[in-house]
Amino acid sequence: MTNDPDISSLMKAAAERQRAVAALQKQYEQSESIPTEQLVLDMRELLSTERVVLDAIITLFVKLGHDEHRPVNPSLG
Numbered sequence: 001m002t003n004d005p006d007i008s009s010l011m012k013a014a015a016e017r018q019r020a021v022a023a024l025q026k027q028y029e030q031s032e033s034i035p036t037e038q039l040v041l042d043m044r045e046l047l048s049t050e051r052v053v054l055d056a057i058i059t060l061f062v063k064l065g066h067d068e069h070r071p072v073n074p075s076l077g
Contacts, residue, residue: 006063010056017049 024042028034034042 006056006060010060013052013056017053020046020049
């Protein structure tokens with residue numbers, strides 16, 4: 001299952017999300033004040049990366065759910 005493209009997508013999305021959060025933390029630590037408009041844009045970006053991660057998780061769970069209901073040996077039906 002380690003070569004599963006859904007797991008690969010999830011891992012990639014999670015890594016991208018972590019990088020986005022770390023970049024924002026670093027940016028905010030170095031700034032004394034952040035304009036409200038920039039804060040809103042940054043939060044929207046984080047929400048979009050969160051959505052990618054959640055979509056990947058949902059896709060994986062749906063696939064796993066379908067796999068549970070599938071017979072192990074289709075010829076035995």
